[in-house]
């Protein structure tokens with residue numbers, strides 16, 4: 001049976017608009033908070049959202065199962081059940097009082113694509129599986145991508161017992177067991193999603209920045225997932241002095257030293273952009289004097305801050321780290337302060353698969369869209385790509401940013417993204 005063409009897939013997806021819209025509303029109702037929705041990973045609310053997806057999948061006569069970590073799988077069986085499958089999906093959990101679309105849009109897009117394939121009466125050559133995962137946001141546990149890492153076997157040993165719910169102190173293992181999953185089996189399980197059984201992972205996600213609104217387009221096919229180099233616990237140490245009595249030459253002013261470091265890093269970032277380095281970001285998310293000691297009339301003797309560079313090349317990230325150290329040393333010597341940058345953390349950039357990206361772009365163009373291309377932020381796709389499963393994404397226009405209750409994605413834009421992803425899945429599976 002040949003794969004349905006993009007136009008046929010697009011029409012079948014569009015015919016499922018009410019189906020998708022109703023599922024968004026069911027999820028919103030079940031996890032409604034004072035504002036927005038709250039679905040902490042492996043909470044009752046998070047599991048309820050996954051169970052709604054399970055019920056809808058059963059109505060479509062898809063095969064449903066739960067993996068040992070509690071991720072939901074819904075499969076449209078292929079002709080060759082042993083062939084490597086196409087996997088598609090995202091996460092159901094949310095930040096507290098978040099929007100209804102971050103993550104869940106990807107879950108519902110994958111289910112809507114399978115509904116469209118059912119409606120077309122298409123039996124694909126290989127299984128196509130939708131997955132609804134937990135713990136991408138992971139606000140309780142402080143470590144992202146828990147569900148996909150458990151599936152791919154990349155969660156470090158011991159994290160099931162080391163990571164604890166911030167509010168109750170329960171371990172991750174206890175929380176998963178509390179949802180009715182067999183943690184002994186989870187501990188014994190080998191990674192159950194890998195490149196030997198999965199040939200592609202495709203994820204739709206809302207855009208969490210402003211670029212699609214600016215471009216007046218519904219859909220982007222991202223080029224890469226940014227990596228980052230971060231100093232989460234940096235300090236500048238100097239000396240507290242009387243603000244009126246101490247002349248400039250005697251000061252060891254950490255506020256001015258840190259302000260200079262930041263503004264020179266910003267200048268360097270702009271230089272890199274102007275030199276053509278693509279898709280870079282720089283953020284100082286925390287910057288403060290010590291509230292226990294600071295005063296308007298004191299020269300500040302201590303500043304605490306964070307530094308966070310993101311980019312799509314290792315070269316940019318490594319050069320950023322070197323530049324931070326060089327500037328800190330130079331400024332410290334001149335201003336008689338000491339920078340303690342603390343531990344460095346971060347992640348490598350994840351290039352998205354060129355073949356899958358081309359399939360997505362072709363699918364969008366065949367349906368009359370002009371997909372945008374730019375880098376995106378960390379998503380579950382990075383975990384699958386990290387174990388050698390080719391991955392790519394579709395971003396959908398969304399107003400008001402993300403991780404807040406005001407996320408706003410038009411259902412028409414969601415359908416445009418889902419048409420794109422479904423047509424690419426049909427091409428890739430075929």
Ligand SMILES: [Zn+2]
Nearest residue numbers: 102103136205
């Ligand atoms: Zn997300």
